[in-house]
Each structure stands twice: as C-alpha cells, then as structure tokens.
Amino acid sequence: MTCVFFVIKCFLFDFHQNNRNPSGLVYVIIVAALIFTWLETSFLIYRVIPKEKAAAQIAECLTIEDPNETRSLLGNLRESRRMYSTYAPSIGGYYTPVGSMFAVDMNQATAKSSASREAAVDIAAMLNRASQLHSEVWYLYRLEAWGPDSVTSEQHSIRNADLPGYNSKVFRLETILDASPQTVLHDLVFNITETSSWNTTIDYIECIQSLPSENIDIVHNVIRESLSGAISRRDFVLLRHWGEFDDCYYLGITSVEHPKCPPMKNCVRAQQPISALVLEAIPGELNRCRAVWIMCFDLKLYLPQRLIDRALGTELSNMLTGLQQRVRTLQNTPHSDEQPLQTVTSQVSLVVPRPKWCMPTKRSRSRLSVNKRECTISEGDSSSNESSDKTHLLSVPR
Template sequence: MPIMSINATGSDMVSVGSSREQKARQAGTAMYGSIHNQNMAPRLENDHSTYVYGSERISTHRYSHCSTISSVRRTFCLVALFDLCFCFILWVIYTQLTDGNTVWKAFEQQVANYHFETSLFDTVMVAAFRFALIELGYALFRLNHWWLIAISTSLTCIFLIAKVFLFEFSHDGKQENPLSYILLLASFIITWVETWFLDFKVLPTEKKILLKGTHGESSERSNLLQHAEEANRGPDEERDRYYSPAGSDDESDVERYRSIPSTRTHSRKASQSSINGVTGRQDQEYLKLAKDTMEMLWELVNEKGWSTEKKSEDDVVKSAYIKKLKRKIYKLECVLDIGAQELWEETIEHVNESPSWNPTLLEAKTLLVVDEKTDLSYNIAAEAAGGLVSARDFINLRHWGERDQTFFIAVNGASFSEMPPQKKYVRGESGPGGMVFNRIAGEPNKCRLDWYLNTNLRGWIPQAVIDQGLTSVLMDYCKYLRVHIRDLKSRNIS
C-alpha cells in the first residue's frame, strides 16, 4: 500500500486531491447515468445537445432525437388541422347555397371552372398550404423558430388582401352568399391566431420546460455533480462565479449577473466598502432611503382611509389612495398562529428560502448586505390573474427593526448596477411599504401581520386586472404562510 511522503510538496497535494475529486465526479456521472439511462442522458462536456427530463421532454433540432413532442406543440398542430377542416366545411356549405345548384354542379363551377374573381376554393387551398407548412416544419422537423409561421402568415395575408379587392361579392345582379365574407374573415383570423399561439405560447413554454429540466429540477445526480464542481473550483474561480437568475436562457444573460462577494451577501455584520471600513457613498444612499422608507411605512400604519377589497375569515385585503405617493396602496391584515418576533426573524433571515413554500415567488436572492438591519434583495414574482399579469422582477431595499414595541420590515424599490433589467421579465417598481408584525395582547403565540403593498407593475394593464391580481396574491400569501408556519412548528417539535 503506497504511503504519501510527509515531504510532499503543495502542488503534489493539490494534484492528488484534484485527481480524487475528478475520479469521484466521473464515478457519480457514470453511476447515475447508468441507473437512469432510460429517462435521462449525461450531458458531456463536448456534447452540445440539451436533454430535458420528465414527462414534458421536447424534441427539436437541438434536442435529443428520442424525445417526444411537447403537449403545447401538439395543440398548435391540432389548431392547424382545425384551420384546414373549418375552412373546408365553410366552403362546402358555401357551394351548396350558391345559385341553388346541386352539390356536384357547384363543385364543378368552383373547382373545374375556377376563376379568381368568382371562386373561393382557393381559400381552402391556402389553408391546406398553411397546414402543410406547419405540420412539416413544427411537427416533422420540430423547428423552434418563428420564421416559418411568419412566411405562412405573410403569404396568406397578401392573398386575402388581393382576394378582397378582386373578388366579385355580387355578380349577375345577385347578392353574393354571406358565407363568402365569413370564409375570408375566418381564414384571416385563424392565421393570426396560429401566429400568436406559436410565438406567445409554444416557444416560451418549451423554453421554460427546457430550463426546468436542465437547471430547475433538484435531483441526486445534479446535486452530486454540483458538489463535485464546487470542490474542483479554485479560489480565483470562486471570486469570478456568475449568478444566473431563474429563467436565464442564454449565456449573455449569465455573464451580465456577477455574484456579490460572500462577505457582503451572507454576513449580517456592517459592510466594509473600503479597506479602512468607511461606509461607501452608495451605502449611504441606501441607508438614507431606508430611513425615509421607515418613516413612510409608519405614515401608512396611521392612515385611516382604508376600504375593504376582499375578506376571508381572518384575512382582509384593503386599499387606499395615498395622495402623498399618488398611488393606490394595498394592505393585508391576517392573524397567524406564531409569535410576532419569531415570524419577524424568520422573514428576515430566511428570505432567500421563501420561493420553496410561496409559489407566488419564482426566486429570491440577497444581492447586498448594507448593514446589520438593511439589505438589498432581488425577487421574481410569478404571473397572476390567470396569466393576465405576466411575471415581474423587483429589486427591493429592506430595512428592519422594532418601533413602539412593534416589529417591522420596511421595503422600497432601489437600483443596483450589477442587476440590470432582464429580457424575460418586466422590471416592476416598488414604492415605500413593508410589513408590520403586531403582538396580540394575552396571546404570545399569535400575531397580526399587516403587509402594505406598494407596487407599480408597469406595462399597459387595466386597473381592474391589477386589483384582481394583487388581491389574489395577498390572499394566497396568507394561505401559503400558514402552511409554512405549520411546517416550522412541526420541525421545532421534532
């Protein structure tokens, strides 16, 4: 059995350690890849294919050839088939009502004696052309780009515009069948529905499925490989790691988000922006904003003009238009079976874990610790109101403390140069608001949470949709928070 010499150099020690770690990583890859070889394939360093695991595997040119077509793509192909069938049925009905001829006589007039100015059979042929392009491109060849549907829609629109100008809706002194108008309009509308469905549903949904399969699923295999990679990462690489928010879909996004050094993201001690420990100018601005936000939060606490939006047992959502802020503010009141200080500390210390129990959040990440009571966080809010309000991301400054024997967390929007807006999300704006954790007299194991939500979702969203979306988010938050509190209590008991 070989024995390592005590005189071995540092480089020898490093090479031996890295060799063992590399072998462990290779063993883990081989072991888990062989166990799950029917459902997943190891992603090799020299392989540019992308594999998606689970029931929603996708197959395009870039993906595994054994993958199945996604359900949303199948639906899109069925829409194309519906387009063809619908146009054909309308045309058959149209021919039977034209000039009172028999079916076959009408067919002969429309097809055998075809004229562009009098026949609508060409609309069926255009629908067949669209169907052939879509089925070949998006079902057979599994294209994942919009260029083919753009060609189909453009050619169809050009044809329909020419048809409208040249078609004889009335001839021989007789008024044309009204179905001619319906057939042309239906062809135009369905064409644009197909375009919208591909661009806004099929491609984005498949991209989310792909990202979930390659980045979002937590598995024993992925954890093993991740630990192995972290063990092999040197000190210089550790400083240059990049933080990639959930949903990043290309390498340019990853390169834009450089992580903050660990001394400023994971420490609750006062940050040091210089070697001498002098607070930096940016930190001073954050602290001033935190103080102003705290004062505004207490003005909201003392506000009297709240009106009820929605009520459910112990949960109430209220709203008020605050003239000073020139915005409608929402207030959530809920009674919870947990002490005020315990919930306050849980909210402060474990904010990054909140997406694990709160589905209204896709991601939460502490970007910067300003001091012991102030930090900067990045949040991605899930879509709301049944998808009418798309996902938004926010950068919020949090400042917490105790005032008048009441615990609070003041929240306000802030900017951070190292986290610019992303292409995938609309960057929302938060105004002064926050949470207040009130003790309940005689019940130390209960508290009343007041959440003052002040947000500008941006975009062209009707106020009614905003009211519905934010009200639902607040009510759902209470439901998820109660489940989380029960889990906390069960862990503490065990």
C-alpha cells in the same frame, strides 16, 4: 432680430404707395413677428441654455468653497446615522477625496479608483433611504384613510385607498398568524430563499447585498408569468429594512437601483413603491401575533387599473394564506442562531422623494458584496461575527 425688423419696416418702408393695398403687408408683418419669436425661443432653449448650464456646472466644480480634499462628503449623515446604528464611529473618520468632474473622459486606470471613491457615498445613500423607509412604514401603519373592509373566506381583512404620492392603489392586509412576532420576522428576513415555498407568485429570489450590522439588505425578486404567458415575468430590486419599534416588529421594503442587478432582457423591471409589514404581539398569547401588511405595486401593465386591482386583491389573499401555513410549521422549529434585531429609538421625518443612488453595471452573482468599500461576504460563510462586520465595514475587497 425681431425689433430690428420692425424698426426697419417702420422707417424705411412706405405703406401708402399709389395703387397698393397695405393690408396684405400688415398680415405678413404680424405672421413674421410670430415666426421670428418662435425661432428665437427654440434657439434659446436647445442651444443657448444647455451650454450655459454646462458652463455653470464646470465653474461650480472649479470654485469649490473648501478645497481641502480630506473633508468628508458624508456631511450631516454621520450624525443622523447614530440615531439608528451602533456602528456610526466606524465611518466617522473616513473621508472621500474630491473626484474629477470630467469622469466621462477618464481612462480605465483612473475609473477603478473613482469607483472606490463613491463607495462611502453609496453606503450613506442606503442608510438614508432606510431611514426614510422606516418613517414611511409607520406613517402608513397609523394612517386611517382606508376604504371599506373586505373580509375573505380565510378571515383576511383587505382594504385599499388612493393615497397621495402613489400612482396605484395601496392595499392594507390584516390577519392573525400562529407564531410570535420574532419568529415570523426572523423567517421572512433570514430564510429568504424559502419564500417561494409559500408565495407561489415568486419564481426566483436572492440576496445580492447585505448590511447585517444595520438591518439592511438588497434582494432581487422575480415573479412568474401569468395567463399562459400573456403577462410576462416581472422582477424587482428591493431594499429591505427591519427592526423593532414601539413594541412591534417591522419589515419595510421599497424598490431601488443596484449595480449588480441591471434590467434583464427576459423580464420587465417593475416597481414596488412600498411594502410595510408590522407584527404586533397579542396580549396573553405568546405564540400568536397580529400582522398588518401594506403594499403598493407598479407592475408596468397596460391594462385597466380596475382589473389589475381585482387580480392583486386575489393574489394578496392567497399570499396571506400561504404565510399562515408557513408560520404554523415554525412553532416547533428552534432558532438558536437567531440574530438580534436592533431597536429604533427615534423616528426620522418622512421624506417622499426616492433618490436614485446607483447606476446599473455588470451583475455578479458569485458573491454577496456589501459595497465596493465594505466587507465581502461569501454565500456559504456563516462564521463572520458582529465584530468583523464593524472592523471591515469599509475595507476594500480588492
């Protein structure tokens, strides 16, 4: 359109008419060219390109290279899963049928079967995120780019640093706990409902999903309001992964999205990019261990970051003091039902992007479900053993 406009003006318009100054018309032509260009670009961005992308997506779905619907959508994840799980063969022969690309137009009858098709993909995403979390834990643990050491009155070492990939400061806490690494990790993992007894910032916490055979679970954590209600309650949906690696015990935590826990009206959904706890045994002292806890928070607060960092440093120091008091009560506590922790023998390379592998749906708190195609675990059921986890890992709880 712009080219046609200029061609017509050049050949059909007489710029040198008698008693007329052509300078004004020249300015009009220049401005008109800019306006036409802006209009054409806007039309291209908002009308043409979205239609082309939608058409390309439909064409890609219609021309699948492998039309065999019995092929697995898990891809190479079946092979990588063997590196940190003894139950990889349980999904090795499972396949996911190819779903429809017009999922929005499906009715309720087909929506139920479509949801079950995506269950195995969700499990694979959980396992993939856990492997990334494992790598991130040990990357931060071995990192030496920390700020000056600040020792509190309780002999806690607190340091922080601005690390690439994190929007807020990353804190590194270090202290000595009067219990063995196995005892501390067992209490943090399996006695999660008692966390609020030693961490005063937590108002409510529950496990909403569990993969016990893979040392993975999903928890919902709500922290109390502060400053007399000036700062409202925050909640987190966290994926936890734990195990033993390099003669140390670790617990990695990161924020995820989960269909059982959509955002709540009375809470602000905060994020915890990373929480890495590493427990290292002290040579010659069986009932003591060295704890290194690395944390990063995004509390969605519109306050100066310096004030937030100072308040976080105080709260984290109080949390370590509460943890020390908690582990002192565990020294003489028997743990006959302690579950064995799997040993990770190979380290997966760090992948920083965090995929969003769930879309929020209605939350259900009556049962703890591993996934739509996993075994359903009741809250009061403690008789399920390791073999049942393996046999019913992908059974449909309908």
